Amino acid sequence: MSAALAIVALATLGSAAAAMLGRSLLRSIFMLAVSWAGVAAFYMWAGAQFVAFAQVLIYLGAISMVALFAVLLTRQSRDEASPPPAALRRAILAVVAAAGVAAVLLWAVAHSPLAVSGSLAPATSVRQLGFDLMGRHAAALLVVGVLLTIALLGAVVLAADGAQERPGDEP
Amino acid sequence: MNALQLCLAFSSLLFAVGLAGALARSNAIIVLLGLELMLNAANINFIAFWRFSPSSAPATGVIFVLFSIAVAAAEAAVGMALVIAIYRHQKTIRLPDATDLKG
């Protein structure tokens, strides 16, 4: 049980770290896709099947695609040049800051009294989930729907802006 | 360490990796994807607490994660559109170079 969790966690963390360290942007995105798949595997391990499939559908099927499109449209597909010294200093500071955050979080996790129930939460059926979403959480569902619509429209407006002004800009 | 603490440690580390990426990299796309990693770490916490804690309301954690994934999708779409808009104006997506507010 814990061994499976350890494998999933190591694969996820490893590919995420590789993605953040990598020079090649597209390779980074593919590594991130592996990492998101690892998170989906964690959801499967925890018994949240529906969330796992939603994670694969949205992260692997949509968000990584959008990222790939952004890379291609901004013509950044080839490797970055070697970083200037300022960027290197910033990177070191960032790693130190992140390590500090990780240390604080891990200390908190290790030292907090976490009440763990003996029995695991009952696996929720998709039907029950649907009734919950449409019943108790209907307002939140509506808000999320409105948010997604506005985000879609906003993204279209932002990305299409200026296309008419400079017709010679087309690649 | 029990299973819940293992899950929380996993999510803390993933959060730290995403944070390091978002702070260190100068490429706007990678910064956005680092933010997505941090969101994922938060989602892992929701699922872990739903799974292992003696909760009264069933499936609350699962539903929260579903909403969170929807918000993450919206964030990614708007974020990438912003990246493309910045590229149109500045011809770069390196964040340290994109300091002009005037287009």
Add this chain to the structure above:
Amino acid sequence: MSAGPTDAHLLERAPFLLRDWLTHALPEPLRWFANTLIAIAAILAIFGTLFALLTLVERKVLGRVQNRPGPNRTGWFGILQPVADGIKMLTKEDIVPRAADPLLHFLAPVALLGFSVLTFAVIPYGRDLVAVRLDAGVLYFFAAGSATELSIFMAGWSSNNKYALVAAMRALAQLISYELPLLLSAVPVVLAAGTLSAPDIVESQGGFTWGFVPHWHVFTPWGAAAFLVFFISALSESNRSPFDLPEAESELIAGHLTEYSGFKYALFFMAEYFGMCSLCGMAVTLFLGGWQAPLAALEFIPSYAWFALKLCALLLVFIWIRATLPRLRMDQLTRFAWKFLVPLALVNLAASAFWSLSFGWAGPMQALRWAIGIALAVGPFVLLGRRLGAGIGPRTYRYA
């Protein structure tokens, strides 16, 4: 994995009897494992054979449509052609371009085939004949299908070739555009059946009106419209003609497959046919009643035979369409998805909701229900279709 139907007759139980005969000697925990392995092996063997036969049938049918005999030299009526093709593919040299990203170049066909095979797990091939009974099976199907897009892009980019990259971008745009109507046209079925589990959706389509009209979803107004949208989107998702722009062999020299040769090319080919088979299988499951027999009197024929028959019929329609329709242009392709299929699928969702709400209407109200249902399905189709065609006259070729 279940024990199978116990009260059905021999032919219906044959797959389960065969499996139990093979594994009955094993102890209990091992038997479960062996049963799973047998299910995987059976799916791979059956669809592998189907893939080989399909390549032959496709070439034969295309040949007949174009008034030529098709392959007829290897074996009796060319029946050995797939074997010859396989040997040719295996013995060809595997070339990796020097500028390519070797790891991704290798991983792309493997990942593509892997995800394509994963989609077979949740399709119910017969009564109780499903590899994995998932509560969210339909969602799983689309999740695994959406992951294949990533590997197509991987192939195009890792080749480091401008044709491959252009084709990969085309493929991304096309697959994202058509995934939306594909998903949206499956939602009304989920709404009507009240479940995301594929076997339960098939169960919900059992029974007959007046003894001879089966309760398949395709025989309701919204179901027919949703089936049409699903079928067109499935054509596009599996990169089939008339939507085969990503690998348009006459303009993009086979697109993302440009730099692939030998066995890797065969893997891509196989994955494309597997994707086609699984999408057709899902279409049969969602709209055509899955393994249900079309007439009560024909239920003596085992359920998996009905499924196979419907699957083959749909695959033949795929080939027929390929032989008939010319390829679309890129702008026509995306316009068709966003301005026609997506709104149609959304309106159709409302039509399905109306159909579910008016379930109890009887007598003359039943006729009203059908009239409103048909109006909700056909009206948007006509209106959107007229808008789509407006302003596009026949092309004039000035210099031809």
